[in-house]
Amino acid sequence: MSKLRIGVIGCGSIAKYRHLPEYAANKAVEIVAVCDIVEERVNEIAKVYQAKAYTDYKELLKSEQLDAISVCLPNYLHAPVSIDALNNGLHVLCEKPMATSQEEADAMIEAAKKNGKKLMIGHNQRFVRSHQLAKQLIESGAIGKIYSFRTAFGHPGPEGWSVDGRESWFFEKEKAYIGAMGDLGVHKTDLIRYLLGEEITEVGAFIETSAKGNTDVDDNAVCALKTESGIIGTLAASWSYTAKEDNSTIIYGEKAILRLEDNPTYSLVVQYTNGEVVNYELGKIQSNEEGGQNTSHVIDHFVSSIVEDKEPLITGEEGMKSLAVILAAIKSNETKTIAKVFE
Structure with a gap:
């Protein structure tokens, strides 16, 4: 089976310490593209994971043939970027809190439904x-x-x-x-x-x-x-x-x-x-x-929900x-x- 092609948007600490290493450790996944507005940061990360670097997420969505993305951005960008990705036919794993208002959260859920894609929110405490x-x-x-x-x-x-x-x-x-x-x-x-x-x-x-x-x-x-x-x-x-x-x-x-x-x-x-x-x-x-659990299980759960076409534990509605x-x-x-x- 071909590997899931993954992009990570936002290369701050949560991406660096959780999403990227956990995707890299998952055999069903290939990290294809990474994006961050800080060019130096994204180039460094791209080199580590042999991925393509972008500073504009819209460019990434347009240029790459991806299956799914992680949204690891400041809270106010969670909804617009997740919705863009869902409308581009991608599954989305979004960091918490999923949005900054009820309206934004509803719009994300609606976009996932409309496009038949998975939307999962990264609430790791359940794991x-x-x-x-x-x-x-x-x-x-x-x-x-x-x-x-x-x-x-x-x-x-x-x-x-x-x-x-x-x-x-x-x-x-x-x-x-x-x-x-x-x-x-x-x-x-x-x-x-x-x-x-x-x-x-x-x-x-x-x-x-x-x-x-x-x-x-x-x-x-x-x-x-x-x-x-x-x-x-x-x-x-x-x-x-x-x-x-x-x-x-x-x-x-x-x-x-x-x-x-x-x-x-x-x-x-x-x-x-x-x-x-x-x-x-x-x-x-x-x-x-230091010394905390070395995996959040969030990434593996998201990947398996796509591969096995199952509802993730933390859907948009749950988030x-x-x-x-x-x-x-x-x-x-x-x-x-x-x-x-x-x-």
Whole structure:
């Protein structure tokens, strides 16, 4: 079978550390073209992967016979570039958050449908082993009724991770639209929806810019969430966890408490109400820190969904529902009211 011909648009850190090496490691794939507006950067990447370099994504879409692309661009470009690619008959893997508005997300989903192409959003937390095992335990009834949850994602900020450091687009409101909530919070709304198997319907949020100077994007947020069945919990997203990353989730159930990525040795700890404790050593979560899981599984899943013509785990619709929670949180903070996720 001929290999899938892949293009990667945007050659910043997420492409450099995740998409490109993971495509290169997948035997079903050939990286054909790469694109970035910084010529020096794209030429360097093109050399590493023996791909053709472009500085204009429209030129890439027009010139190459591709099967699929990864969109690894600033948030405000996710929708227009994904839609162009879908309209050019390509499958699309888009980084999160999928868009900056409900309208954009709907337009992306519509373009995928119209062109009969796959649209997947890169929510890698669904592929973490502790998260998958926790979902199985919840679904099996072993935890009983879920009462509450607490989830957090925080680190010192994108300047330590982004290829452009403090000059990164992450800190520019027009390009990022949302800060820590879009970078980290959307991961956790997606995870909670995935674990609990139900939608979040209401949000109350406090969202601040408190840790970073010279920017008007949010860097610290705490939200109260309520699901359709009435489970309540909190979500924190922050670029102000200055010493160490926190990527933990705790699920409080009738028969047990699940602690996910909360213990340095055991990625899942199950504390049963009868006193029994089960520790699962499942390897480290994929993170920006050294020693994190070396694959996100996102790329392999996207590739196999195309090769086997299966629906990806995180479709455009799924990405949109996770984004909608973040948009509701922003609305809640602005109006100082509890916001409904889907009006």
